[in-house]
Amino acid sequence: xxxxxxxxELAFRDEARHFFRTAIPEALRAxxxxxxxxxKEEIVASQRILNARGWATxxxxxxxxxxxxxxxxxxLYQDEMQRAFVPPTISFNxxxxxxxxxxxGSDAQxxxxxxxxxxxxxxxxxxxxxxGSGSDLASLRTRAERRGDTYVVNGQKIWTTLAQYADWIFCxxxxxxxxxxxxxxxxxxxxxxxxxxxxxxxxxxxGGREVNEVFFDEVxxxxxxxxxxxxxxxxxxxxxxxxxxxxxxxVGMSKARIARIRxxxxxxxxxxxxxxxxxxxxxxxxxxxxELKALEMTQLRVVAEERNRVRxxxxxxxxxLKLKGSWIxxxxxxLLLEVAGPYAIPAQGNxxxxxxxxxxxxxxxxxAPGYFNFRKVSIYGGSNEIQRNIIAKAILGL
Amino acid sequence: xxxxxxxxxxLLKDSVERMVADRYGFEQRRAxxxxxxxxxxxxxxxxxxxxxxxxxLAEEYGGFGGGPVETxxxxxxxxxxLVLEPYLPSVILGGGLVAAAGDAAQKRAILPALAAGRMQLxxxxxxxxxxxxxxxxxxxxxxxxxxFVLDGAKGxxxxxxxxxxxxxxxxxxxxxxxxxxxxxFLVAADAPGLTRRGYATQDGLRAAELTLAGTPATALGAPGxxxxxxxxxxxxxxxxxxxxxxxxxxxxHETTLEYLKTRKQFGRAIGEFQALQHxxxxxxxxxxxxxSMALFATVMAESDDPAERxxxxxxxxxxxxxxxxxxGQEAIQLHGGIGMTMEYKVGHYFKRMTMIDxxxxxxxxxxxxxxxxxxxxxxxxxxx
Numbered sequence: 001x002x003x004x005x006x007x008x009e010l011a012f013r014d015e016a017r018h019f020f021r022t023a024i025p026e027a028l029r030a031x032x033x034x035x036x037x038x039x040k041e042e043i044v045a046s047q048r049i050l051n052a053r054g055w056a057t058x059x060x061x062x063x064x065x066x067x068x069x070x071x072x073x074x075x076l077y078q079d080e081m082q083r084a085f086v087p088p089t090i091s092f093n094x095x096x097x098x099x100x101x102x103x104x105g106s107d108a109q110x111x112x113x114x115x116x117x118x119x120x121x122x123x124x125x126x127x128x129x130x131x132g133s134g135s136d137l138a139s140l141r142t143r144a145e146r147r148g149d150t151y152v153v154n155g156q157k158i159w160t161t162l163a164q165y166a167d168w169i170f171c172x173x174x175x176x177x178x179x180x181x182x183x184x185x186x187x188x189x190x191x192x193x194x195x196x197x198x199x200x201x202x203x204x205x206x207g208g209r210e211v212n213e214v215f216f217d218e219v220x221x222x223x224x225x226x227x228x229x230x231x232x233x234x235x236x237x238x239x240x241x242x243x244x245x246x247x248x249x250x251v252g253m254s255k256a257r258i259a260r261i262r263x264x265x266x267x268x269x270x271x272x273x274x275x276x277x278x279x280x281x282x283x284x285x286x287x288x289x290x291e292l293k294a295l296e297m298t299q300l301r302v303v304a305e306e307r308n309r310v311r312x313x314x315x316x317x318x319x320x321l322k323l324k325g326s327w328i329x330x331x332x333x334x335l336l337l338e339v340a341g342p343y344a345i346p347a348q349g350n351x352x353x354x355x356x357x358x359x360x361x362x363x364x365x366x367x368a369p370g371y372f373n374f375r376k377v378s379i380y381g382g383s384n385e386i387q388r389n390i391i392a393k394a395i396l397g398l
Numbered sequence: 399x400x401x402x403x404x405x406x407x408x409l410l411k412d413s414v415e416r417m418v419a420d421r422y423g424f425e426q427r428r429a430x431x432x433x434x435x436x437x438x439x440x441x442x443x444x445x446x447x448x449x450x451x452x453x454x455l456a457e458e459y460g461g462f463g464g465g466p467v468e469t470x471x472x473x474x475x476x477x478x479x480l481v482l483e484p485y486l487p488s489v490i491l492g493g494g495l496v497a498a499a500g501d502a503a504q505k506r507a508i509l510p511a512l513a514a515g516r517m518q519l520x521x522x523x524x525x526x527x528x529x530x531x532x533x534x535x536x537x538x539x540x541x542x543x544x545x546f547v548l549d550g551a552k553g554x555x556x557x558x559x560x561x562x563x564x565x566x567x568x569x570x571x572x573x574x575x576x577x578x579x580x581x582x583f584l585v586a587a588d589a590p591g592l593t594r595r596g597y598a599t600q601d602g603l604r605a606a607e608l609t610l611a612g613t614p615a616t617a618l619g620a621p622g623x624x625x626x627x628x629x630x631x632x633x634x635x636x637x638x639x640x641x642x643x644x645x646x647x648x649x650x651h652e653t654t655l656e657y658l659k660t661r662k663q664f665g666r667a668i669g670e671f672q673a674l675q676h677x678x679x680x681x682x683x684x685x686x687x688x689x690s691m692a693l694f695a696t697v698m699a700e701s702d703d704p705a706e707r708x709x710x711x712x713x714x715x716x717x718x719x720x721x722x723x724x725x726g727q728e729a730i731q732l733h734g735g736i737g738m739t740m741e742y743k744v745g746h747y748f749k750r751m752t753m754i755d756x757x758x759x760x761x762x763x764x765x766x767x768x769x770x771x772x773x774x775x776x777x778x779x780x781x782x
Contacts, residue, residue, distance in 0.1 A: 001401050001467050003697045009399070072399055255775050262773060282769035289774045290691070290713045290765070297690035304401045320683045385676070392675035396655055396682065 003300070005072065013076045020084035023049050032085040033260065035366040035373075037208060040123065040165040046087040047094075047120040057094050057118045061102050064114045071306035075299070082252030092124040092161075093117040095247070097170045100187065100236050104228035113168075113189070127157040127171035127190070127214060128237070135386045137172070138181045138234060142216060144173035144188055146223070146230075151175075151188060153196075153219040159380070163199045163212040166192050176231050187233035189225040196220070204376070206369035207347070241382070248381070249325035251296045257332045258289060264339050264363055275339060284338075288331045295324050319391045323384055326377040333371040340367035401693070403467070410468060413448055414475040422479030424743045430482055431602050435560060437482040443515050451489055452513025455497060459509035466634065466699040470641040470692065477645020480750055482602060484518060484557030490638050491556075492519025494631040495565050499582055499619035508563065520561035522552035522585075522608055523628065530759040532567070532628050534575050537610060539568035539583055539621065546570075546583055546617060547591075548610040556757075558606030559596025562587050566610065567628060570621050581621025582628070589613050601750040629704060633711045636758050637695035643718045643754045644692045647685050650729040650747045654678065657733055674732060681725050688721035709771050712764040719761025722751040 005013065021029075028046055031038055038046075050056040051065075058077060060066035069077065081088075089095075098117045101109050116122045133140040142155025153173055163169065169190050176184030190197070196219040202211045228236055262285065265276040275281055302318045337344050343360030344367040358365055378384045392398040403411065421441060430438045445451050453468055455461025462468075469490065476485060489512065496508050496519070511517035528534035537550025548568050558564060564585045572579025585592060591613035596606045619627075655678060658669030668674055695714035701707040726748040730737040737744050755761060768774070 001403065001407075001693075001697070003399055003401070003693075005399055259773070259775070259777065279766070279769060283765055286713075286765055286769040287716075290717050290768065291687065293694065293713055293774045294687040294690045294717050297694050298686055300399065301401055301690065301693075304399060320686050323679075323683055324687065388676040388679040389672070391679045391682065392672075396675070396678055398655070398658060398669040398675045398678060 005076075009072055009076065012073055013080060016077055016080040017084070019053070019055075020081055020086045023053075024084070024086050028087055029085040032087055033256075034363065035370040037210075038087055040162075043087055043090060043165070044120040044123070047089045050086075050089060051119045056089050056120075057098060059095065060098055060114070060118070064098075064102050064110065065118050071303045075303045078247050079252035079255075082250060083256045085256060090120055090123060090162075092126050092166075092170070093120065093122070096126060096240050097124050097168075097189075100170070100227060100240050103239065104187075104236050106224075108224070109189070109227065122167045123162070123165045125160050125163045125166035125169045125192075125214075127160060127169045129159045130156060131158050135383055137237075138185065140172055140174060140185065142171065142173050143177070144171075144175050144186060144221070146175070149223045151221045151223060151226070153188070153190065153216045153221055155216050157214040157216075158211075159202075160199075160212045160214045161210055163192070163214050164201065164209065168192060169214065170227075172233050172237055175233075179231065182234040184231055185233040185237075186230050187227040187236045188221060189227060190216075190219065190221050194219050194221065204373065206372035208369065208373060210373075249295055249299050249321040250329060251292065251299055251325070254292050254325075254328050254332055255296075257329075257336075258285065258292065261285065261332065261335050261339060264336075268339055268341070268361075281338070285335060288328060288335065291324065291331075292328050295321070295328060298324070319387070319395055322381065323387055323391075326384060329377050330374050333367075333374045336363075336367045337371045340364035344368045403471075407467060407471060410453075410464075411471045411475070414450065414472050415478075417444065417448060418475050418479035418481065422481060424746075427480060427482065427602075427746075436598055436602065436604055442483055442518075445483060445485070446513070446515030449513075450485070451515050452509075454489065455493055455509050455513055459497075459505060460513035461509065466637055466696045469634075469638050470696045473638045473641035474645040474648075474692075477642035477647075477750075478649045480602070480646070480746055484520070484560070484604070486635060486638055486642070487521060487555075487557030488512065488519045488561065490635050491521040491631060492561070492563075492565060494634055495519075495521060495582060495627065496618065498631055499624065499627045501619060504584070504616075504618060517563065518557065518561045520555050520558040520564050520606075521631075522555040522558060522564050522566045523632075524552060524554050526551065526553055530763050531575060532632060533577050533580065533625055535567050535569050535580060536574055537566065537568040539570050539581055539615065539617075541570075542614070546581075546615045546621070548583060548585065548613045548615045550610050552608040552610070555606045555608055556599075557604060558594065558608065559604045561606075564592075564608065565618060566608075566615065567624065568615075577625050579622060580624045580628070582618040582624045583615035583621070584618050585610070585613055585615045589615070599753060601753045602746070603753075626704065629708070632758055633707055634699050636711045636715050637692070637699040639754055639757060640688075640692040640695045640714050640718045643722050643751060644685075644689050646747050646751050646754070647688055647722055647725045650725050650744060650751070651678075651681050651685050653744050653747070654681065654729045654732050657736075677728055677732060681728050684721040684724045688718050688725075691717040705771065709768060709774055712759075712768040712771065713774055715759055716761045716764040716768065719755040719764070722755060723761070726751045 024046055028042055047056050057065050058067035058069050062068050101113055130140045144151040144153045169192055171188045171190055172185050173188050174184050175186040196217040198215040200213045201209045203209055266274050268275045343364035346359040348359055348365040449462055450472055452461035453464040457463050493512050539546045539548050566583045566585050568581055568583055569579050570581050591611040593609045594606050599605050659667055661668050691714040695711055698707055698710035729744050730748055733744055736742050
């Protein structure tokens with residue numbers, strides 16, 4: 001047992017730390033640090049800087065721009081990237097549709113889509129959830145009917161993150177309505193400019209616009225945009241969801257956010273002393289740090305196990321990453337709310353371009369919206385209740 | 399970076415687990431508890447034969463030069479078996495203190511006997527008012543010829559009822575909670591002026607209350623600045639306790655799962671009920687977090703930086719305390735009535751877990767310490 005990183009791994013960490021903090025403009029990282037929404041241009045610009053170094057898609061196959069990194073390197077990359085508040089890559093491109101196309105797509109699809117996805121030339125979004133199919137995803141009803149060498153798609157997707165920016169959407173669609181529900185689903189790539197697609201925003205409780213409804217009305221999609229085989233889409237979706245489980249804990253991001261809260265609490269004065277000198281506040285902070293340290297160790301256990309892992313067989317430790325990781329992320333937003341105090345109250349825009357001076361301290365404006373917004377992390381990607389169902393069945397054998 | 403065990407460590411793990419499986423069935427353990435002294439001396443001899451009693455000691459003293467990982471493996475297995483032998487007080491604390499503070503002659507006199515199972519040690523540090531502060535000491539040591547005499551009282555001395563030699567913390571100077579002026583002293587169990595009242599603890603182990611009245615003692619190393627070494631060895635003991643706690647928690651979780659799968663009500667296994675499934679999952683989460691922190695404590699146990707080590711131990715002990723309380727209470731609740739009975743194993747794990755939290759600082763004590771000691775995470779600064 002040796003939990004030290006090798007000199008090579010440490011050198012890699014330093015290289016990543018240096019790169020993220022020098023190559024990615026401070027203005028972009030500041031927006032992430034402050035919890036402000038990024039514009040499409042900003043997201044794309046950041047990913048292109050990473051891609052120029054081959055660091056947008058390290059998890060992809062080597063032939064398509066991947067890095068063949070060890071699990072430890074992947075961990076250090078994620079950790080340093082999050083700690084530096086680097087805007088995340090478009091996950092729909094880099095951890096979802098990219099790996100699916102690389103694994104199951106045709107050569108033509110790989111050539112056409114992968115380089116553009118890596119460089120954010122195409123902005124992808126994910127068409128999985130439907131109004132009637134949330135946790136029970138396989139009950140989805142959006143139809144794709146084969147007509148000649150096209151599919152005609154009718155139906156509706158919901159919770160489609162950043163669909164307003166998207167050039168393409170990868171969709172789970174029902175191609176065989178008579179088969180058992182998991183067996184009649186296909187994985188289809190659809191150009192968002194196709195006639196018949198309507199995107200309608202859903203404003204979330206923080207006032208932000210991240211998610212949308214996407215309607216499909218007689219949308220004609222070339223059959224060549226089917227990934228893999230017809231009616232095998234559920235397998236590809238499972239592959240997609242099984243990918244990249246260690247990043248989900250967001251340990252690096254939580255470390256960075258806690259460090260920021262420490263710094264802010266040292267400036268915020270309560271009575272005649274900084275908030276950080278309040279024992280009660282420090283104990284709350286320490287309690288979250290302990291859980292975060294434990295989660296970091298849990299994540300390292302998963303990372304160390306990666307090389308021995310049987311594909312498709314979950315590591316018991318990995319199953320807790322989302323449950324605990326989401327809880328910690330939410331706790332941290334509550335701590336920031338506490339630091340902001342009464343200046344969490346004014347409703348101030350999250351959008352750029354406002355000429356109004358901030359009300360109260362700068363950091364306070366996003367404290368409440370951040371808290372509101374992060375209630376989502378225990379809901380998306382399979383709600384925590386669904387995670388518990390999965391763990392109960394797959395790991396505990398209940 | 400890897401969490402792999404070496405071949406030797408794997409062998410050790412197997413042999414300790416085999417001993418626990420063979421000798422520590424629930425009924426066997428009940429029989430040991432009914433013996434005078436509450437344990438079977440033959441098992442201590444077996445521990446010696448397996449090399450466990452000398453495991454963390456240097457080879458020159460009949461030991462095996464094991465480190466925190468080896469201790470972790472033994473303690474986790476002991477936790478699963480609810481082993482009654484005074485391994486922590488005698489080997490980890492006693493042996494650790496002698497090895498760290500003793501002079502060459504003391505080490506030669508004590509450590510080989512400890513490793514061979516001929517001598518048992520205990521660490522008498524706690525006093526009526528000291529709670530979890532190792533420096534809170536009022537027992538006085540006065541120089542007396544070549545040695546010392548001790549006056550005072552010590553409490554909840556784990557393994558203290560059968561120890562042959564007691565290692566007693568006492569003041570040669572300073573006020574009650576001062577860091578300076580503390581020494582460690584060897585006191586023979588039959589020393590004049592020593593009264594010892596042995597008793598069973600809530601979890602079936604043994605401890606003792608001591609009074610010292612002009613009791614002759616020998617200084618272990620040079621007296622005066624012993625607090626540092628006490629902290630170091632107690633930190634090591636805390637890492638060991640964390641590992642034991644993981645064994646206890648894992649056993650409680652497994653037992654509960656087994657029960658959920660076999661107990662039938664309303665015509666089905668109760669584990670089919672989602673409300674209970676989710677609670678079993680939350681127990682797993684608490685267990686894995688605890689396991690992670692026990693590993694963290696293990697790798698930090700020998701750190702030479704007392705501040706960094708202290709933060710790590712506080713964090714680990716707090717996590718263990720929290721996880722242990724959660725898992726223990728849920729284990730009892732999910733078993734229902736049977737969990738409340740002396741006849742069933744889960745309650746005994748619950749009791750041990752509860753007492754582990756009371757040892758060397760409970761979860762809230764350590765949380766408060768960590769809150770004062772700063773962040774667990776080093777700052778990530780740009781390197782260029």
